[in-house]
Amino acid sequence: MGGLISIIVTTATFLLQPIAYHSFVLKAAQKLYTARTKDGSLFEPPKTILKGEDLDKQMQISCLLGHYFRKN
Numbered sequence: 001m002g003g004l005i006s007i008i009v010t011t012a013t014f015l016l017q018p019i020a021y022h023s024f025v026l027k028a029a030q031k032l033y034t035a036r037t038k039d040g041s042l043f044e045p046p047k048t049i050l051k052g053e054d055l056d057k058q059m060q061i062s063c064l065l066g067h068y069f070r071k072n
Contacts, residue, residue: 035043046062 037043
């Protein structure tokens with residue numbers, strides 16, 4: 001009976017370990033990247049000003065630099 005229980009526990013461990021790891025990573029990332037600010041517009045996407053090919057370049061730069069390109 002003890003051998004059967006250890007086989008079941010070992011099998012359950014191998015099946016649930018990836019789920020537990022993924023859950024841990026999600027919770028850790030959530031706690032590490034929490035931000036509080038009084039400026040409500042800080043995390044809004046930047047407004048675009050240019051058109052055409054320049055717009056594509058601006059969007060790429062805006063994604064890299066975040067809120068620095070937002071219009072005040």
